[in-house]
Amino acid sequence: MPIAIEVAASIPLFKDFDEASLAKVAGLMSSRTYLSHDIVMRKGEQAENLAFLLNGKLQVVDLSEEGREIGIHFILPGAYFGELSVIDGQPRSASVVSVKLSEVAFLPSTHARELIFHHPLVAKRLMTHFAQIVRAASSQRTLLSIPNAFQRVFAQLQTFVKDSKEGQVIEGLPKQHEIAIMVNTSRETVSRAIHTLMKLNIVEKQGTVLIVKQPERLKQAATVGVDETSLKK
Amino acid sequence: MPIAIEVAASIPLFKDFDEASLAKVAGLMSSRTYLSHDIVMRKGEQAENLAFLLNGKLQVVDLSEEGREIGIHFILPGAYFGELSVIDGQPRSASVVSVKLSEVAFLPSTHARELIFHHPLVAKRLMTHFAQIVRAASSQRTLLSIPNAFQRVFAQLQTFVKDSKEGQVIEGLPKQHEIAIMVNTSRETVSRAIHTLMKLNIVEKQGTVLIVKQPERLKQAATVGVDETSLKK
Numbered sequence: 001m002p003i004a005i006e007v008a009a010s011i012p013l014f015k016d017f018d019e020a021s022l023a024k025v026a027g028l029m030s031s032r033t034y035l036s037h038d039i040v041m042r043k044g045e046q047a048e049n050l051a052f053l054l055n056g057k058l059q060v061v062d063l064s065e066e067g068r069e070i071g072i073h074f075i076l077p078g079a080y081f082g083e084l085s086v087i088d089g090q091p092r093s094a095s096v097v098s099v100k101l102s103e104v105a106f107l108p109s110t111h112a113r114e115l116i117f118h119h120p121l122v123a124k125r126l127m128t129h130f131a132q133i134v135r136a137a138s139s140q141r142t143l144l145s146i147p148n149a150f151q152r153v154f155a156q157l158q159t160f161v162k163d164s165k166e167g168q169v170i171e172g173l174p175k176q177h178e179i180a181i182m183v184n185t186s187r188e189t190v191s192r193a194i195h196t197l198m199k200l201n202i203v204e205k206q207g208t209v210l211i212v213k214q215p216e217r218l219k220q221a222a223t224v225g226v227d228e229t230s231l232k233k
Numbered sequence: 234m235p236i237a238i239e240v241a242a243s244i245p246l247f248k249d250f251d252e253a254s255l256a257k258v259a260g261l262m263s264s265r266t267y268l269s270h271d272i273v274m275r276k277g278e279q280a281e282n283l284a285f286l287l288n289g290k291l292q293v294v295d296l297s298e299e300g301r302e303i304g305i306h307f308i309l310p311g312a313y314f315g316e317l318s319v320i321d322g323q324p325r326s327a328s329v330v331s332v333k334l335s336e337v338a339f340l341p342s343t344h345a346r347e348l349i350f351h352h353p354l355v356a357k358r359l360m361t362h363f364a365q366i367v368r369a370a371s372s373q374r375t376l377l378s379i380p381n382a383f384q385r386v387f388a389q390l391q392t393f394v395k396d397s398k399e400g401q402v403i404e405g406l407p408k409q410h411e412i413a414i415m416v417n418t419s420r421e422t423v424s425r426a427i428h429t430l431m432k433l434n435i436v437e438k439q440g441t442v443l444i445v446k447q448p449e450r451l452k453q454a455a456t457v458g459v460d461e462t463s464l465k466k
Binding site: 062064065066068070071083084087088090093094116117118120123124126127128130131132133134135137138140141142144145146147184223 | 295297298299301303304316317320321323326327349350351353356357359360361363364365366367368370371373374375377378379380417456
């Protein structure tokens with residue numbers, strides 16, 4: 001199904017496009033609906049399209065040789081994906097599956113490359129996004145170099161901390177098994193690490209939000225660990 | 234010191250530029266010489282230039298909060314560096330130091346951005362390079378998720394393997410402490426892992442080259458480990 005100009009206009013990568021450019025790109029795209037658990041993109045395949053999530057939620061699934069899941073990355077509405085293969089012509093680096101009913105729009109690779117390399121606004125947006133990915137990968141690499149699993153969990157929690165009216169908080173904390181995958185440890189270790197922080201009154205759970213009551217001690221926990229002997233069992 | 238057109242022409246990012254474009258970019262650049270151990274770029278600083286190594290050798294130095302070195306990455310002649318900050322306006326993500334006498338050319342950020350976003354050939358080269366970096370970071374993330382340190386060393390060795398007339402070989406093997414930093418382990422573990430492979434006759438050292446005598450067993454060692462009980466002490 002071709003997509004409407006208004007839909008193309010809602011895609012951030014095309015923000016500030018004039019009417020003619022929007023009409024052109026919308027005319028080149030097509031959309032498709034995926035049910036939960038459908039495979040949208042398959043690792044190893046050749047790239048035929050640059051993809052955009054119009055609505056729903058997708059997950060990037062990358063597995064190790066032995067089938068363990070590596071990293072956790074979701075695709076949210078408005079985002080483009082599959083750009084690596086469109087750019088370098090190499091096979092897809094990971095699979096993408098739908099987490100719930102999702103609508104995805106596709107722009108054929110030839111047109112996508114034309115747009116990416118010849119349109120300064122698009123080039124700038126893609127490269128700024130790449131710069132963010134490279135910086136994030138580098139931070140995660142630093143985090144994974146921490147030998148102690150508890151400290152890795154604490155350091156990962158620190159990356160989620162945001163300032164709010166109530167002080168420092170973590171909203172939308174990922175699930176324990178998701179954090180476990182991010183920091184190379186078991187779900188049980190994540191559970192024990194978070195409970196240790198709660199027992200030490202460094203964080204407090206209020207509904208779905210984690211309040212960081214002692215930000216300095218969380219920072220210290222991430223860099224030098226916690227002294228568990230101070231815990232009364 | 235401004236740079237000559239011939240020097241600009243030797244930079245891969247400017248390959249296939251016409252004479253006028255080369256003259257223009259050369260006129261905007263300046264070069265500087267660095268002695269061994271000089272700091273070329275400092276983490277946290279604002280970006281004023283896109284940099285190019287004309288000759289010599291540089292090392293990207295990224296340290297954890299506690300001062301441990303993260304990753305090992307060298308910059309070789311012809312390469313550009315410092316592009317992240319030029320693109321996203323954020324501070325430098327790592328420091329760069331000279332390993333030996335080196336000459337570096339600089340293109341001011343404003344001109345670099347104009348070139349990067351408005352010149353399709355340059356945009357394509359930069360994005361292809363970013364795609365490679367993202368793919369490599371993702372592979373390294375997979376490798377670091379292997380819990381066993383010996384297996385991480387074996388998996389890292391596998392990434393160095395090249396086909397040659399003598400079969401599969403590893404040329405220019407990084408130093409043991411460099412491999413240790415790449416795979417989050419100690420130099421001693423790297424040493425023991427490589428010696429185990431030699432004892433099992435999976436690899437053999439011939440001068441500066443490591444011959445992979447049993448490629449299948451190296452692959453197996455990386456995925457399921459080695460059976461050390463088969464080793465006669």
